[in-house]
Amino acid sequence: MQQNLMTATDPDWWRGAVIYQIYPRSFQDSNADGIGDLLGIVERLPYIASLGVDAVWISPFFTSPMKDFGYDVSDYCDVDPMFGSIADFDAVIHTAHNLGIKVLIDLVLSHTSDQHPWFVESRASHDNPKANWYVWADAKPDGTPPNNWPSIFGGPAWQWDGGRMQYYLHNFLTSQPDLNFHEPQVQDALLDVARFWLDRGVDGFRLDTINFYFHDAQFRDNPALPPEERNDYTAPTVNPYNWQNHIYSKNQPENLEFLRRFRAVMEPYNAAAVGEVGDSQRGLQILGEYTSNNDKMQMCYAFEFLASAVPTAPRVKAVLDELHEAAPDGWACWAFSNHDVVRHISRWSLSPSAARCYATLLMCLRGSVCLYQGEELGLPEAELRFEDLRDPYGIEFWPEFKGRDGCRTPIVWSPDLLNFGFSAGIPWLPMAREHVSLTVSDQERAPDALLHHYRKAIAFRHAHRALRAGDMTDLTVQGEVVSFVREHEGEVVLCAFNLSHDPAEFTLPPGNWLTVGSELNSSGPSEDGNVHLGPWQPCLVLKR
Known part of the structure; x- marks a missing residue:
């Protein structure tokens, strides 16, 4: 086990850092089962180091039934066998640290899998020790759900359970019940999870859906949102989730104290966290609240530059002005692409010269930066057939919304290898034909390739302290x-x-x-x- 406690690391290492997001299923497969894994990450860490980034963020690799591909956790303190073992994770930490790269892992604290032992016990009765660990509520007198809260993945956010004769809350899939953060034991258990991984050597966390932790204890209905205020920041336009102002189902003030508790756990380790703020109306304001006063999260990101709207010069100024107004002493973490959105090369229809310009702009913004695997290669969104989809979100809203599989296809490493070097087996998602001419090895040999531009832009950021801090x-x-x-x-x-x-x-x-x-x-x-x-x-x- 790696011991990370009380290291001599600069506590502000995260300020202005460039963080490379790894979606492990699609990065590198080491055992020919078609699914990327932890030892595959170990193999490719020298490539990541060659980019000049400061840290990696690894999407979930915990034990999971994989209904939402790892974002439905059934054991927070173990590695799913498809990704390897705890020893393999220790190898990731050791290799990354030897290369000067810090490691952030993706903690999904707002909900678990319905196969998590906590939920299995909670749903068994009204009086077991974990009966209150999830969000349970009685039906209305007519048997309908307790309120009008919707699920991001479609339909109501409530699922009936015939055993308890109650509904449970799920802001995402029905198989992802929400934890009840109003229960102190839940908070304590999740803080213990953070300590477990910090003691293994992680340098911090990406916190999934950080503003979803608490719900309104009175279960009040969300108000409607006027059509002119709807946007696609956190859900596609075809999703009626956009038709509500989610003032009760998330964004609750009680969350601030929990984030202070989480920060206090990280402080002795000099660890840092970046929170995902999923809100279409108050995202930057919440970012400001969660990163203010140096006692909660170090950094957060909202969805303004992850949305479909092209960041023209006036829009860039408007977003940065709004951020300055909402978060004068906060710290943003900027991203153009990640595992949840259409790759920005396609989303904004960028030419090669435009892609270079936006990469340079990203490296000059005040805040930290997240790059998504393949972004440095200029990978466009992959076009998949309906029968190839694995993402339940895309399956639900096809064809108007094609889901997230198009940004999750495996990385193309070399044109000379089977499956372009990703796997010796059948890849879990098809290799994208749009990526054939954009492999790592081809770009390494081309001096004017986008890959080299990203290296230069990252190096330029590091060369000027004014750009980092x-x-x-x-x-x-x-x-x-x-x-x-x-x-x-x-x-x-x-x-x-x-x-x-x-x-x-x-x-x-x-x-x-x-x-x-x-x-x-x-x-x-x-x-x-x-x-x-x-x-x-x-x-x-x-x-x-």
Whole structure:
């Protein structure tokens, strides 16, 4: 077992860090069963280290019936055999740490599998020791559910249980009952889970659905949401989940004290957590609440840049302005893609030059950064047939919403190997034909490949402390050019981005500016003092 307690690590290592998300089922298979695993991660960690990232976030590998592919946990303190063993996880920790990479694991605390022993005991009777560990409620007099709360995966968020003659809450699948955080024993048990993994050597956590932990104890109905306020930040537009303002089913004030307790558990280990805030109306405000005052979460992410809306210059400014208003002392963790959304190359229909520009922009934002496996290769969304789908979300809402399988297909490593080097067996999802020309080995050999641009952008971020930890000021928009200044301990970096297909002009503020980032196609001032930007070109300058 790795002992991580009271390490000499900088407690602020997470501030400005670049975190690489691994979806283990689709990263690397080591035993030819078609499913990626922990030893596969060990094999590929040198590649991840070559990107220059600071940490990895590994999606769930815990024991699970896999109804939601690991986000339905049946044992928080063991590894599902399809991914390997605890010893294999220890090998991940050891290898990553030797490569200078920290390890975050994905804790799913809001709900468990219905096969978890806690739920099996809870549903057995009204008076067993865990009877109150899940959210149980009586039916209305007419037998209908206690209120109008919907499930994100479709239908009501309540499932009838004939044994207890009550409904239980499930914000996701019916096989994912919600834990009752109003019960102190539940909180204590989950904090013990965190301690278990911290003692094994993990450096922190990604906390799934962090704003779903508590529900309204009075079970009040959510109000309707006017059509003009609906968006697709946390659910597809075809999902009626978007038609409610979820003020009672999640986002409860009691959550703040639990997050303080969780932070207190992490502090002796110098560990950090990034929380997923799933809310379409108050996401950035909640991010601010959960990361304020340095006593709760270190960082959180909302869905503004994970949504379908293209981040034009005005939109980027609007999101950053809203964040500054809602979270002046908070800390965001920015991402363009992850395992839950259409890959951003497809979602925003990006050209290769646009993909480079957005990658550079991401590395210049104030906050930390999450990259999703394959993002550095420019992988588009895979097009799958209905019969190939595994995701219950996509199966429910097909064809208007095709689910999350398209962003979860296996990574393509080499064109010369069976299944492009992912597995010697039949992959759990088909290898994407759209990815054939984008393999790691092909891009390694091509100096102008997107993979090398990501390495350069990450290195540029690391080379300038102002980009990792500095403040952001002077946020402006000139046409389709968004610009801002990053400053820390005397270093001042001005970043401007032409987020359009057309050339643009940008006027630098007064000062003596040195062009940097030439490896990222940065443009500098011309003789007239203005900056002439080509389509999708950044301007990165350092104040002398």
